[in-house]
Amino acid sequence: MQVLDLVEFDGFGVDAAVERVVVDPAKPVVHAAVARWIGHAVNAYVGSALHDEADVGVSGLRPLRDLWVVQSATAGAHGREVYEVCAWGRRYETADGRLRVLRLPTVPMKPRDRSRAEIAVAAFVAASGNRVADQWNPQPYPVGVASRAQRVRVVEISCADVAARVIFDGSVDEAVELYLRHGQEPLRRARVVVPTHRGATASIAN
Numbered sequence: 001m002q003v004l005d006l007v008e009f010d011g012f013g014v015d016a017a018v019e020r021v022v023v024d025p026a027k028p029v030v031h032a033a034v035a036r037w038i039g040h041a042v043n044a045y046v047g048s049a050l051h052d053e054a055d056v057g058v059s060g061l062r063p064l065r066d067l068w069v070v071q072s073a074t075a076g077a078h079g080r081e082v083y084e085v086c087a088w089g090r091r092y093e094t095a096d097g098r099l100r101v102l103r104l105p106t107v108p109m110k111p112r113d114r115s116r117a118e119i120a121v122a123a124f125v126a127a128s129g130n131r132v133a134d135q136w137n138p139q140p141y142p143v144g145v146a147s148r149a150q151r152v153r154v155v156e157i158s159c160a161d162v163a164a165r166v167i168f169d170g171s172v173d174e175a176v177e178l179y180l181r182h183g184q185e186p187l188r189r190a191r192v193v194v195p196t197h198r199g200a201t202a203s204i205a206n
Contacts, residue, residue: 001105003042004090008063014042041159045105048157052164056153061092061101068100068129069141082140085187087125089154097148102126103157104167114167119154120175120183123168127152127175147172 006017018039022030030038053059070085092101102122130144152175154168168175 001090003038004045005065007042007046009065014039014046018042041105041107044159044161045157047162048159048164049103051162052155052157052166055164056169058094058099058101060094061099062095064091064093064131065134066091066131066144067134067141068102068125068147069132069144070125070129071132071141071143084140085121085125086129087122089122090157091126093149098150099153100126100147100149100151101153101155103155105159106156107159115186116178116182117186119167120178120181121187122154123152123170123175124179124183126154127172 002021003014003017006012006020007014010017012020018035021027022035022038053061067086068091071082073080073082075081087102089102089104092103093099102125104122127149128147130146132141132144149172151171152168153166156165156167158164168178170178
């Protein structure tokens with residue numbers, strides 16, 4: 001992910017980005033074979049993403065540093081409780097914000113089948129999440145910029161070969177409906193309340 005950040009946000013070539021990350025003196029030594037694998041994985045991710053965009057005729061997607069976070073607040077037993085739902089992955093949108101794409105990097109040649117709940121939460125976050133700065137803080141995120149999305153895609157992007165698998169492509173209303181049917185109750189059951197945060201975060205893991 002750090003190598004992709006350098007490639008997508010700072011204009012590095014893949015080899016230069018890998019070198020920058022693996023020689024960081026603040027980090028453990030990276031074996032040369034691991035460094036080669038990272039370079040292969042990033043090249044496969046970039047190729048897979050381009051392949052996906054070409055298949056659907058999408059161009060002009062820009063990567064986002066910001067997170068997408070669904071934010072809400074309710075009155076609870078201990079006062080105001082803030083709930084936040086986010087989804088792991090790499091985020092992209094068109095310049096007008098009407099199309100959002102959440103890409104989930106995968107390593108296996110045959111990625112596992114994701115549950116309907118996972119897909120529903122990922123699509124919901126991509127559709128409805130506010131844009132907030134990606135920086136850790138024990139307090140709830142400040143209220144972010146509201147979504148302008150009209151269409152949402154959630155896509156598994158291979159880091160092993162050039163391949164992409166679309167697991168959701170639809171309107172914001174369809175994403176919300178999917179969440180209400182398949183994601184809301186499992187998320188409610190799985191939520192973890194963090195005392196200093198008074199919130200719940202759901203992460204769509206790979």
